[in-house]
Amino acid sequence: GAVVSQHPSRVICKSGTSVKIECRSLDFQATTMFWYRQFPKQSLMLMATSNEGSKATYEQGVEKDKFLINHASLTLSTLTVTSAHPEDSSFYICSASRGLAGYNEQFFGPGTRLTVL
Amino acid sequence: AQSVSQHNHHVILSEAASLELGCNYSYGGTVNLFWYVQYPGQHLQLLLKYFSGDPLVKGIKGFEAEFIKSKFSFNLRKPSVQWSDTAEYFCAVSSGTYKYIFGTGTRLKVLA
Numbered sequence: 001g002a003v004v005s006q007h008p009s010r011v012i013c014k015s016g017t018s019v020k021i022e023c024r025s026l027d028f029q030a031t032t033m034f035w036y037r038q039f040p041k042q043s044l045m046l047m048a049t050s051n052e053g054s055k056a057t058y059e060q061g062v063e064k065d066k067f068l069i070n071h072a073s074l075t076l077s078t079l080t081v082t083s084a085h086p087e088d089s090s091f092y093i094c095s096a097s098r099g100l101a102g103y104n105e106q107f108f109g110p111g112t113r114l115t116v117l
Numbered sequence: 118a119q120s121v122s123q124h125n126h127h128v129i130l131s132e133a134a135s136l137e138l139g140c141n142y143s144y145g146g147t148v149n150l151f152w153y154v155q156y157p158g159q160h161l162q163l164l165l166k167y168f169s170g171d172p173l174v175k176g177i178k179g180f181e182a183e184f185i186k187s188k189f190s191f192n193l194r195k196p197s198v199q200w201s202d203t204a205e206y207f208c209a210v211s212s213g214t215y216k217y218i219f220g221t222g223t224r225l226k227v228l229a
Contacts, residue, residue, distance in 0.1 A: 004160075034217075043207065043221040044161075093161070106217060108153075108161035 002028055004096050006109035013084055014117055021079045021112045023094030029074035030096035034106060035067070038091040050077050084116040119144045121210050123220035130198050131228050138193040138223050140182075140208030150191040151209040151217065152182055161207065167191065178202070200229045 003026040013019050023033060032051050036044040050056040050071035058064050066088075068080040077096075081088055091113050095106040122141045130136060142148065152164040165176025172184040182193045191208060208220040 043219045045219075046216060049216065095161075105151075105163055105166065110160040 002105075002107045004030075004094065004107045004109040006092075006094055006112050008112060009110060010113045010115075012115045012117065015085050016083055019081045019084055019114060021081075021092055021094075021114075023077045023079070023096070023109055025075045025096040025107070028096075028098060028107075030077075030098065031074070032097045033071055033077040034095045034097070035069060035077075035079050036093040036095065038093055038111070040091075044093060047079075081114065084114070086116045089114055089116045119210065119212060119218050121208055121218050121220040123206075123208055123223050125223045126221065127224045127226070129226045129228065132200055133197050134227075136193070136195040136198045136202070136225070138206055138208075138225070140191045140193065140220055142189050142191070142208075142210040142218075144189075144210065144212050146212055149211040150182070150184060151211070152176065152180070152191070152193050153207045153209060154204045155207065155222075156204045164193070164206075198225075198227050200227050203227045 005024045007022045011019055034049050035047045037047050038044050046059050047062045048056045048058045048069050050069050052071050052074050056069035066082055071077040091111050093111040095108045097106050120143045124139045150167040153161045154164050155161050164180050165174045165182055167174045167184045175181045180195050182191055184191050203226050206223045209217040211217050
């Protein structure tokens with residue numbers, strides 16, 4: 001149990017376009033979902049936290065208007081990279097938690113590789 | 118600000134060797150501690166976690182970790198590694214908020 005999927009797994013887009021990444025909890029209801037960014041050979045950096053039906057909470061330095069997060073249901077969160085540029089190329093990972101993640105395990109999706117040309 | 122340090126960035130071992138990966142954190146309050154593993158091409162999986170109780174935590178695949186509060190450490194150990202343990206290992210800390218702070222990861226390569 002506790003499977004998290006992401007779609008797409010890879011996406012290549014032209015500079016200036018927008019890209020939407022979906023994160024789904026397949027067999028549980030996720031109270032909280034998280035979006036991370038992972039640069040090559042570096043750790044996961046938390047971008048934002050989203051709770052179903054609420055506005056996402058962004059980490060310092062993350063542009064809210066650039067990375068739009070929607071958590072429309074207890075099983076789906078989306079990250080939209082708006083007007084993508086080459087510096088947005090990265091590996092984006094989502095995770096989901098049944099409750100307060102500090103007290104519950106986060107379950108991670110397989111990640112989405114974004115390449116902006 | 119909280120931080121998590123993993124001092125070993127790359128580790129190469131032969132099969133059957135013992136493994137210890139270091140993890141230190143900076144936070145003075147109550148913490149929850151995690152070790153995650155990421156096998157090549159796969160997503161992060163939880164190896165083990167510590168919330169309270171016995172500071173020696175046993176996880177999956179023969180891994181264990183010891184929480185030493187006085188040293189702010191949560192080192193990961195395995196007595197005898199296998200080739201299939203080749204992966205990247207991440208330590209994470211949560212201080213009672215919902216957020217995890219991840220270490221920079223340790224790439225382990227086990228030679229057959």
